Amino acid sequence: MLKIKDLHASVDDKTILRGINLEVKAGEVHAIMGPNGSGKSTLASVIAGKEEYEVDKGHIILEGEDIGELEADERAHKGIFLSFQYPVEIPGVSVTNFMKTAINETRKARGLADMPANEMLKLIREKSELLEIDRKFLSRSLNEGFSGGEKKRNEIFQMAMLEPKLAILDETDSGLDIDALRIVANGVNKLKSKDNATIVITHYQRLLDYIVPDFVHVIHNGRIVKSGGKELAHELEEKGYDWIKEEVGA
């Protein structure tokens, strides 16, 4: 589904990614772990198409198409979703209106008519139940005054509404208490299918107890320096990241 080939990226002339190679197939869950500042969140933003990041070299290929030059909204239309580490507060736009706009713009880009209002309402009801979101919450301004847990639940709610092919969860576990973590993970697991894929970016292994990865990659200094199965995450949890740094001689 997603192939990343020798990806180099920089921001403000500062190189952050130095040759990332990654292949994610449909139905898989990949975890990307690594110490702070290793380039994990940058990778997420570059895949989603954040403008400040310059792709200096390499390719991002989604289902055979190089999407490296596409705008963030065009990538979303192709099925990429980024759950933000820090969702932006947008006063004056309700969660519902935001979702309606996002869904209908995506449908428009795919040559479909607007979703009928009753269908939209049904979808909202269904997905908000999945994330245990109170209906009142949906008429509030997007992320404004939301708690950390509410923001993250809202991110996964959006993901559920948009049904992406490839979801990237950037530090979705940060700021979550254990109940919120369970709700969020449960939501992600229920959305999993053989046709979509998930990349989980996290510093800690905690989230991976709930969203079990098929592969774990360790990123350090802008490169994937180690890949393995889910047991690698446990090893990192026990031993920290230092042994990896030593192993790669960084």
Add this chain to the structure above:
Amino acid sequence: MELKEKLLSSFLAFENQVDVDTYVHDIRSKAIKTFETKGFPNKKDEAWKYTSLNKILKEDYSVFSKEENALEYSDVKKYFIHDIDSYKIIFIDGKYSSHLSDTTHDGMDVCLMSAALTKPKYRLIIENYFNKAAKDDGLSALNTAFSQEGAYINIPKNKIAEKPIQIIHFSTGKESALMLQPRNLIVVGENSHVQIIERHQSLTSNPVLTNSVTEIFANKRAIVDYYKVQNDDQNASLIDNTYINQKQQSHVSVHTFSFGGKLTRNNLNFFQNGEHIDSTLKGITIIGDKQHVDHNTLVHHIEPNCESHQDYKGIFGDNSVGVFNGKVVVEKEAQKTNAFQANNNILVSDKASINTKPQLEIFADDVKCSHGCTIGQLDESAMFYLRSRGIPEKEAKALLMYAFANNVLESVKIPELKKRINKLIANKLAVNIGFDL
């Protein structure tokens, strides 16, 4: 001939045309002298530093329309808030249109200034209120000198006007250039309540200059909600001089929606003559091209325990220019005043500009006064957030601009008007996005 000379020389002819009544005649004669002395403002006046009338004063305006022109309702229906029941006071090229209007004398007067200025039964109100709030600057004096037509609204005490009142001034373009000087007087009695929507609409691209004066008197515990819809043709300019005199416990709000016109200057003045008064001034300005909108506000806190809330939002594109000058005066006696002022602006073009200046003169020591102004661009991280959800750049910008302007609309109490303003904003931003505010 320069416009000033033309106006001065037309005054006698004008006075001969209208019924000469001694009381009003004296006020007019004094006013024309004031205008002769003060003339039009220029850039040397501090209050006109960022707004020049030079260009628009150069047109060869007719100062009266030569003939009575008619319009069919179906042709101008779209300028009305037509899906609600309302009183209507409609003017075409400065002359009253009985055909388009719907006035009343049933328990209150919703009628014409020309009648109020001449008929004896209105004499007491005219003597008590006419020209009692307006200042004697050149433009207001000019309007006073030529005051003849406009809306006259008198709501006696303990009366709730069930229907909003729409005041619309159409200009047909039959004159190659036309100057209009509407004069409105609105007196709202104790415990009474009225909602008013005012609009100026030019129907062709012939230049129109409107110099309007509106005096509003809100007596004890009166509630007045006034909405100004400024979405005129690109060759129409408006100088709106509004004076509001509030008595104790009255609540007056003025919302100004400035989306159109060539040059618009709003001189909005509140005088608080009593305790526990609430004054609200809100505005949304969305302009582009070479449009110019200037909000010049004054809130004069004279007595203790009063509040004022000012919230103006502006979105400026292309080569447009915005000006906000908000003056708040708190007199020594006006303790426990709570005065809030905010002016927030977004520039969506490198060539657009905004000049914003809060001006606080506080002589009391136990008051809460806050003011703030911001000028910014759209937030990049918010843009990326929206776009990552599949919302394209143009729509994402529009969504953020809607959101930015949104809270000013929250206090609009007429739902149909709110809907209409929403639509105007969508048109102005040239998008069609599927949501309601």
